[in-house]
Amino acid sequence: MTTLPILELTAAPPAGPRGDAGVAHVARGSAEPAAGARHRAALPPRHLADLDLIGRRAAVAALGEREFRAAQLSHHYFGRLVRDPAQMTDVPVAARDRLTEGLLPNLLTPVRKLACDGGATRKTLWRLHDGSLVESVLMGYPDRITICVSSQAGCGMGCPFCATGQAGLTRNLSTAEIVDQVVWFAGVAASGAVPHSPARLSHVVFMGMGEPLANYPRVMQAIRRLIAPPPEGLGLSQRHITVSTVGLVPAMQRLADEDLALTLALSLHAPDDDLRDELVPVNQRWKVADVLQAAWDYAARTGRRVSIEYALIRDVNDQAWRADLLGRLLTGRLAHVNLIPLNPTPGSRWDASPKPVEREFVRRLRAAGVPTTVRDTRGREIDGACGQLAASEIEPGSTTGLASSRGRGRKAEQ
Numbered sequence: 452m453t454t455l456p457i458l459e460l461t462a463a464p465p466a467g468p469r470g471d472a473g474v475a476h477v478a479r480g481s482a483e484p485a486a487g488a489r490h491r492a493a494l495p496p497r498h499l500a501d502l503d504l505i506g507r508r509a510a511v512a513a514l515g516e517r518e519f520r521a522a523q524l525s526h527h528y529f530g531r532l533v534r535d536p537a538q539m540t541d542v543p544v545a546a547r548d549r550l551t552e553g554l555l556p557n558l559l560t561p562v563r564k565l566a567c568d569g570g571a572t573r574k575t576l577w578r579l580h581d582g583s584l585v586e587s588v589l590m591g592y593p594d595r596i597t598i599c600v601s602s603q604a605g606c607g608m609g610c611p612f613c614a615t616g617q618a619g620l621t622r623n624l625s626t627a628e629i630v631d632q633v634v635w636f637a638g639v640a641a642s643g644a645v646p647h648s649p650a651r652l653s654h655v656v657f658m659g660m661g662e663p664l665a666n667y668p669r670v671m672q673a674i675r676r677l678i679a680p681p682p683e684g685l686g687l688s689q690r691h692i693t694v695s696t697v698g699l700v701p702a703m704q705r706l707a708d709e710d711l712a713l714t715l716a717l718s719l720h721a722p723d724d725d726l727r728d729e730l731v732p733v734n735q736r737w738k739v740a741d742v743l744q745a746a747w748d749y750a751a752r753t754g755r756r757v758s759i760e761y762a763l764i765r766d767v768n769d770q771a772w773r774a775d776l777l778g779r780l781l782t783g784r785l786a787h788v789n790l791i792p793l794n795p796t797p798g799s800r801w802d803a804s805p806k807p808v809e810r811e812f813v814r815r816l817r818a819a820g821v822p823t824t825v826r827d828t829r830g831r832e833i834d835g836a837c838g839q840l841a842a843s844e845i846e847p848g849s850t851t852g853l854a855s856s857r858g859r860g861r862k863a864e865q
């Protein structure tokens with residue numbers, strides 16, 4: 452029925468309510484788990500961030516401890532950003548190791564840390580329990596710290612201009628694997644290590660590896676952990692969380708029903724179906740008119756302005772007539788356009804539009820009354836900008852292996 456390059460996964464989720472796509476390895480464009488998938492199908496270890504507070508109490512009791520220890524452990528993890536048992540001095544020594552081993556297992560092992568912009572942009576490449584690799588990027592600004600998180604290892608959407616999409620999908624991340632990326636960087640922010648920025652991480656964008664709405668149950672659980680006040684969660688504002696999608700219309704409709712004030716970012720990249728069918732293969736199933744209607748429905752339900760993401764690609768989607776067509780589609784809508792100068796990826800034939808072309812594109816959209824901004828290219832030096840994640844670490848077709856260093860002048864974080 453669909454020509455989507457993402458296909459049904461086979462393993463059960465660790466904590467999702469709907470028993471949908473799990474952790475089995477699925478190659479891009481393949482109906483079957485790829486060879487070697489089964490040894491990676493083991494679920495990530497259970498973590499307190501997979502559970503709500505009620506679930507944590509039950510888990511603590513099952514470990515032979517008093518239920519109130521769940522709140523204590525949660526306070527250390529979400530409130531104090533502490534996971535070292537030695538620092539949990541309000542918990543009896545005998546219980547600390549049992550509780551941390553049972554509910555705070557190590558989920559993310561840093562493989563490489565990179566930094567640029569004087570330490571205001573930081574990328575960490577993580578290895579997960581099964582060898583899968585994902586990345587997170589922190590961006591510090593004078594008024595906020597934002598983290599870009601991954602929701603899947605790899606991505607099955609197959610957008611040809613995107614580095615992440617070239618390696619295919621390995622698996623969905625668990626709720627805790629998503630949350631732990633945020634908590635880890637919240638600790639970095641709290642340490643004061645991000646110069647000229649607040650010490651509190653405040654914004655989260657689901658724009659790292661993966662299509663968030665293809666991992667819907669876990670992404671939503673992760674968001675609920677992030678917005679729940681401590682000790683249940685991290686206490687972030689709903690309005691400071693952005694969920695991006697290439698346009699999975701049923702999931703967009705479901706998101707509108709969640710009664711959350713999240714920002715929706717729609718990766719449109721082309722205003723016409725002929726080109727979008729190529730740039731964003733999911734468009735072969737849900738057309739431009741369908742995804743825009745779902746976006747307007749979301750805006751109407753939530754009152755939130757939709758961000759229309761548009762990677763500007765030289766001689767591909769940057770023509771004046773496409774700017775005018777996009778302007779006509781968006782005029783009068785609760786939307787703004789975020790133009791993204793395409794980031795270079797190794798061996799790619801796609802390139803960013805020249806600056807004069809970019810300026811003309813912006814001018815035409817604004818002339819149509821559409822608020823338009825051009826995204827900064829933070830992290831380009833460390834392959835941390837949009838579309839570059841993992842490209843220099845993961846060889847296409849090899850979703851877990853580290854490629855050899857390409858010597859691109861990256862600076863290791865101290």
Ligand code: SF4
Pocket residue numbers: 606607608609610613614615616617659660661662697838
């Ligand atoms: S642009 Fe987004 S949805 Fe498309 S392949 Fe890349 S990560 Fe996946």
